[in-house]
Amino acid sequence: MAGSSSQETIMTHSVIHPQVLIIKPPPAFTYFESNFTQKFDILKAWESPLPLDQFLTTHAQSVQAILCRALTPVNADLLQLLPALKIVVSVSTGANHVDKAECRRRGIAVTNARNAYSEDVADIAVGLFIDVHRKISAADSYVRRGLWSSKGDYPLGSKIGGKRVGIVGLGSIGYNVAKRLEAFGCKISYNSRSERPSLSYPFHSDVCELAANTDALIICCALTDQTRHMINKEVLSALGREGVKVNVGRGAVIDEKELVKCLVNREIRGAGLDVFENDPHVPKELVEMDNVVLSPHKAVFTLESFKRGSEVAIANLEAFFSNKPLVTPVMDE
Numbered sequence: 011m012a013g014s015s016s017q018e019t020i021m022t023h024s025v026i027h028p029q030v031l032i033i034k035p036p037p038a039f040t041y042f043e044s045n046f047t048q049k050f051d052i053l054k055a056w057e058s059p060l061p062l063d064q065f066l067t068t069h070a071q072s073v074q075a076i077l078c079r080a081l082t083p084v085n086a087d088l089l090q091l092l093p094a095l096k097i098v099v100s101v102s103t104g105a106n107h108v109d110k111a112e113c114r115r116r117g118i119a120v121t122n123a124r125n126a127y128s129e130d131v132a133d134i135a136v137g138l139f140i141d142v143h144r145k146i147s148a149a150d151s152y153v154r155r156g157l158w159s160s161k162g163d164y165p166l167g168s169k170i171g172g173k174r175v176g177i178v179g180l181g182s183i184g185y186n187v188a189k190r191l192e193a194f195g196c197k198i199s200y201n202s203r204s205e206r207p208s209l210s211y212p213f214h215s216d217v218c219e220l221a222a223n224t225d226a227l228i229i230c231c232a233l234t235d236q237t238r239h240m241i242n243k244e245v246l247s248a249l250g251r252e253g254v255k256v257n258v259g260r261g262a263v264i265d266e267k268e269l270v271k272c273l274v275n276r277e278i279r280g281a282g283l284d285v286f287e288n289d290p291h292v293p294k295e296l297v298e299m300d301n302v303v304l305s306p307h308k309a310v311f312t313l314e315s316f317k318r319g320s321e322v323a324i325a326n327l328e329a330f331f332s333n334k335p336l337v338t339p340v341m342d343e
Contacts, residue, residue, distance in 0.1 A: 027049060027050050027051040028050055028051065028074070028075065028331045029050070029051045029069070029072055029073055029074065029075070030046070030050040030051070030052055030075045030076070030077050030099075031053045031055065031066075031073045031075065031076045031077070031092075032052055032054060032055065032056070032076070032077045032078070033055045033056065033062065033076070033082050034055075034056050034078075034082050035054075035056060036077070036079045036101045036316075036319075037079070037316060038313065038316040041316065042316065042317065042320040045320060045321075045324060046077075046320070046324065049324065049327070049328065050075075050327060053069055066088075066092060067091060070093055070094065071094050072094065073092050073094055073095060074095060074096045074097065075095070075097045075098075075099060075327060075331075076092070076095060076098050076099065077099045077101065077323060078099070078100055078101070078102075078108070079100070079101050079102055079107075080100070080104065080106070080107050081107070082107065083108075084098050084107060084109060084113075085109045085112075086109050086112045089116065095116075096117075096119065097119040097121070097326075097327075097330045098113060098118060098119070098121070099326050099330075100120070100121065100122045100123065100340075101123055101319050101320070101322075101323050102123060103122060103123050103126070103131075103183075103232075103310070104232050104233070104260075105120055105122045106232065106234075106260070108120055110340065119330065119339060120339070121323075121326040121336050121337065121338050121339055122338055123318075123319045123322050123323070123338065124182075124322065124338040125182040126315060126318040126321075126322050127183075127310040127315045127318070127319060128181075128182040128183045128186050129186055130310055130311075130312045131183045131186075131230075131258050131309040131310055132186035132187045132258075133190075133309075134258055134284055134305065134308070135183070135187045135230065135256055135258040135282075135284075135309070136187060136190045136191060138258070138283070138284065138303050138305065139170075139175075139226065139228065139254070139256050139282060140170060141282060142254050142279075142281065142282045142301070142302075142303050143168040143170055143173075143254065143280075144167040144168070144170070145164070145165070145167045145300075145301075148301070149164050151300070168279075170194045170195075170196065171194055171195035171196070172196070172197070173194075173197070173225045174196070174199070174223065174224045174225045175188075175191055175196045175197065175198055175225065175226050175227075175228060176199050176200065176201065176214070176220040176221060176223070176224035176226065176227045177198065177199075177200040177201075177227075177228050177230055178201050178220070178228065178229045178230060178231050178241070178259070178263075179200075179201075179202055179229065179230040179231025179232070180200040180201075180202040180206060180211070180230070181202070181230065181231070181232075183230045183258070184200065184202070184230035184231075187230060188200070188211065199211055199212040199213070199214060199223065199224060200212075200213060200214070200220070201214050201215070201216070201217045201220045202231070217241070217245055218244055218248045219248075221246070221248040221249040221253070222248040222249075224249070224253070225252065225253060225254065226249075226253060226254040226255065226256065227241070227253070227254075227255050227256070228255075228256040228257075228258070229241065229255070229256065229257040229258065229264065230259050231259050231260075231263060232259065232260065233262055233263055237259075237260075237263050239263070239264070239265040240263055240264075241263055241264040241265065242265045243265065243268045243271075243272075246268060246269065246272045246278055247272075249278055251279065252279050253279055254278065254279050254280050254281065254282070255269070255278060255280075255281045255282075256281065256282040256283075257281070257284065257285055258284045258309050260285055261285040261286040261287040261288070262287045264287070266286065266287040266288075266293065269281065270296060273295070273296070273301070273302060274299075279301065280299075280303075281296075281302050281303070282302075282303040282305070283296070283302065283303070283305065284305040284306075284307055284308065284309045286307075289307050290306065292304060322337060322338060325337045326338060
């Protein structure tokens with residue numbers, strides 16, 4: 011019996027966890043690192059003194075899975091250094107940073123966080139929408155600079171209720187935005203890759219037509235070849251001088267140079283931006299405007315959302331190493 015117990019102890023201590031490569035840690039990784047290390051052997055490339063290519067070459071034959079974030083491009087050059095790779099697990103909502111065509115060619119699965127962050131992103135979108143109309147951030151600055159006592163009452167804002175809001179991209183994030191704004195009495199319409207007949211919101215297949223029939227556009231769509239610079243001069247002009255634009259999607263969905271021109275020339279009322287075309291670089295013109303609310307790409311930055319995102323990533327990795335169906339596979343677009 012004693013021998014059997016000793017043998018079981020040795021077997022317990024000799025358990026080998028599957029290897030998962032992480033080049034750069036996801037945000038808030040330290041909060042959930044123990045959840046990963048209990049199940050996987052994490053290869054922390056960012057802690058190695060070796061240059062990245064040498065580190066990857068050292069582990070090339072053993073790495074079957076990589077955990078990545080949006081700021082870690084998984085391109086053809088990187089994939090070439092990992093011949094044994096079988097799955098890319100993104101902790102981001104999208105997978106624009108992953109060369110999906112190359113992964114498809116090599117039979118590498120790709121997953122993302124899907125809807126893990128949708129509610130938090132929707133909250134920020136609504137917050138920016140309210141802030142631009144009611145001038146909360148600008149009024150805060152007005153008070154802090156002592157201007158309330160020296161210059162008197164702050165200029166009027168604009169009512170939220172009754173606003174016609176066009177949502178570009180009615181996926182999980184866009185739908186959550188719509189439900190929140192309905193509670194304020196806003197009138198919702200949308201543009202998306204396809205119409206959702208189950209919903210009562212008016213659908214516009216043309217984003218310029220959507221802009222012409224709304225008081226505000228909220229961008230919630232992913233960045234693709236089709237959506238890059240989709241919000242251009244024509245769309246902004248259609249939105250009009252009293253129009254407001256909010257972006258929680260991707261910066262390059264908007265032609266940022268045209269947006270700056272429209273704001274400088276007061277061709278639209280204002281903007282709330284969580285993302286920019288060249289994060290983290292923000293055009294100085296935007297910084298200087300009190301009708302623009304700026305946020306440092308932090309829509310998903312809550313402890314709760316990162317916890318949910320880590321759970322989804324772990325579930326995908328466990329499914330992969332157990333030969334079970336993946337939880338959130340990225341479908342071909």
